[in-house]
Each structure stands twice: as C-alpha cells, then as structure tokens.
Amino acid sequence: KAGVTQTPRYLIKTRGQQVTLSCSPISGHRSVSWYQQTPGQGLQFLFEYFSETQRNKGNFPGRFSGRQFSNSRSEMNVSTLELGDSALYLCASSLAGREKDGYTFGSGTRLTVV
Amino acid sequence: GEDVEQSLFLSVREGDSSVINCTYTDSSSTYLYWYKQEPGAGLQLLTYIFSNMDMKQDQRLTVLLNKKDKHLSLRIADTQTGDSAIYFCAESTQAGTALIFGKGTTLSVSS
Numbered sequence: 001k002a003g004v005t006q007t008p009r010y011l012i013k014t015r016g017q018q019v020t021l022s023c024s025p026i027s028g029h030r031s032v033s034w035y036q037q038t039p040g041q042g043l044q045f046l047f048e049y050f051s052e053t054q055r056n057k058g059n060f061p062g063r064f065s066g067r068q069f070s071n072s073r074s075e076m077n078v079s080t081l082e083l084g085d086s087a088l089y090l091c092a093s094s095l096a097g098r099e100k101d102g103y104t105f106g107s108g109t110r111l112t113v114v
Numbered sequence: 115g116e117d118v119e120q121s122l123f124l125s126v127r128e129g130d131s132s133v134i135n136c137t138y139t140d141s142s143s144t145y146l147y148w149y150k151q152e153p154g155a156g157l158q159l160l161t162y163i164f165s166n167m168d169m170k171q172d173q174r175l176t177v178l179l180n181k182k183d184k185h186l187s188l189r190i191a192d193t194q195t196g197d198s199a200i201y202f203c204a205e206s207t208q209a210g211t212a213l214i215f216g217k218g219t220t221l222s223v224s225s
Contacts, residue, residue, distance in 0.1 A: 004156075033212060043202065043215035056211040090156055092213075099145040099206040103213065105157040 002027065004093045004106035012112045018079040021109045023091030025072050029104075031097030032074040034066060037088040037108070046089075049074055050097050081113045120203055120216035127224055132190040134219045136203030139184060143205040146179065147213065148188045151200045160188070160201075190221075198223045 005024040013019050025032050034046040045058040049068035066076040078085055088110050092103040117139045126132045138146065144165050149157040163170045163177045163186070170177045176189040190197055200218040207214060 006156075031211070035213075035215075042217040043213075045207075045212040045214070048211045050211070056207075058212065092157075097211045102147075102159060102162065104159065105149075107156040 004091055004104055006089075006091050006106035006109050008109060009107065010110050010112075012114060013081050015081055015083060015113055017081050018077060019081060019111060020075050020077050021089055021091075021111070023074045023076075023093075023106060025074070025091075025093030026104060029093040029095050030072050031094040031101070032068055032072065033092040033094070033097070033103065034074070034076050035090045035092065036060075037090060038086075043090070046076065048097055055097065078111075083113050085111065086113045087111060118203055118205055118214050118216035120201075120219045122217065123220050123222070125222045125224065126193050128193060128195055130193055132193045132197070132221055132223075134188045134190075134201050134203075134221065136186040136188075136216055137184055138186065138203070138205045138214075140205055140207070140214070141181075141184065143207075145206050146177075146186050147204040147206075148175075148177065149202040149204060149215075151202065151218070153199075157202065193221075193223050195223045195225055197221060 007022045031050045033048040037043045048056040052068045063079045068074045088108045090108045091106045095101040120136045147162040148160045174191045178187045202218045203216045204213040
C-alpha cells in the first residue's frame with residue numbers, strides 16, 4: 001500500500017513570502033501530524049489533525065497553520081517566511097493518532113528561505 | 115516539561131554491537147520509539163516498546179527499558195555499514211497525539 005506522500009520535495013522561497021506544503025496520509029489513516037526538523041532545534045512538533053480538527057498544537061507562532069480535508073489529506077501553511085523557517089518539514093500519518101497506532105513518516109519537504 | 119536526551123555520536127566497527135542510549139522525562143509515556151533517518155530521507159520506525167515491558171527483541175535489534183531511571187537503549191547486533199544513520203529516540207506526550215524526539219545519535223560504522 002502507498003506510503004505517506006509529501007509534496008513538493010524541495011522548495012525555495014524568499015523572505016516575506018508564504019508557502020503551502022501538502023501531505024497525503026496512508027489510505028485509511030485519519031490522523032496527520034507535522035514536524036519541523038532543523039540542525040539546531042532537532043525535530044519539533046507543529047500540530048496534529050484528526051477528522052479535519054486540530055487536536056494538538058506545538059509551540060510555534062501563528063504564522064504556522066494547517067488544515068485537514070475530508071479525505072484526510074493535510075496542508076500546512078507558513079506566512080511571512082523568515083530565514084529561520086528553512087527546515088525539513090515532515091508529515092506523519094497514523095490510523096487515529098493514538099500511541100498504539102504508531103506513526104509513519106513521509107520523506108519530507110525541504111524548504112529553503114533566501 | 116517533557117524532554118528526551120541522547121548522546122550525539124557513536125562510532126563502531128562493522129560486526130560489532132552498537133548501543134544507543136536515551137533518557138526521557140515523562141513517566142506517563144506509554145510507548146517509547148526508536149526511529150532511523152538516512153541522509154535525505156524521512157523517519158523510519160525501527161521498533162517501539164510498551165512501558166510495562168523491560169525488553170523487546172526484534173531480529174538484530176534489542177530495546178531495553180529501565181522505567182525507574184527513565185532510561186531506554188537500543189542495541190544493534192552485528193552492525194553493518196548500512197546501519198550508518200541518525201537514530202532518534204521518542205516518547206509520546208500525555209495527549210498521545212505528538213512525539214517528543216531526542217536530538218538524534220549519529221551512528222558511524224566503519225569497515
């Protein structure tokens with residue numbers, strides 16, 4: 001069965017622009033989580049969606065937002081990009097987001113802000 | 115708050131055993147995970163352990179959990195060059211909908 005698909009794989013944006021990243025979870029999975037990975041801060045949780053509702057949110061500014069559609073696909077948006085937003089953004093798919101369900105990660109979108 | 119700590123680097127020779135250590139703070143975590151990340155790739159779940167277990171073995175991988183000391187370890191037997199990667203320890207939060215990751219241990223295997 002298909003894994004977690006993130007698009008695009010690579011993205012270069014200019015400071016002040018906005019960007020939208022997409023994640024298609026494994027078929028049948030209803031929970032999608034987003035993480036930011038940087039060399040300095042490591043992997044940090046952004047937010048988690050289940051059945052189109054945000055259930056949990058990490059400690060990121062309001063410029064970071066997300067949504068989930070009825071088919072469980074999710075998008076995250078970053079507005080007014082800053083150089084520090086350059087990172088690998090990873091999406092994780094889970095059956096229902098419960099600990100015992102486990103989480104399957106996509107290959108990520110590498111965002112570079114110049 | 116919740117925190118997960120790991121040593122940053124480990125270097126071993128091919129054929130040796132590797133042991134990667136991790137400490138965590140949230141005693142309410144029900145599951146603890148080990149993920150592997152190869153260059154340019156996402157995270158691959160290697161194994162996980164339920165908090166009421168002391169040990170879990172899965173082929174070349176052995177996970178040991180000391181709940182009293184909040185210490186988790188991953189042992190890779192007969193380490194191969196293909197095992198060279200970054201290994202992340204993670205615990206689930208109380209809400210169960212997010213993972214807290216350590217900074218990762220870079221394992222370097224020389225032949």
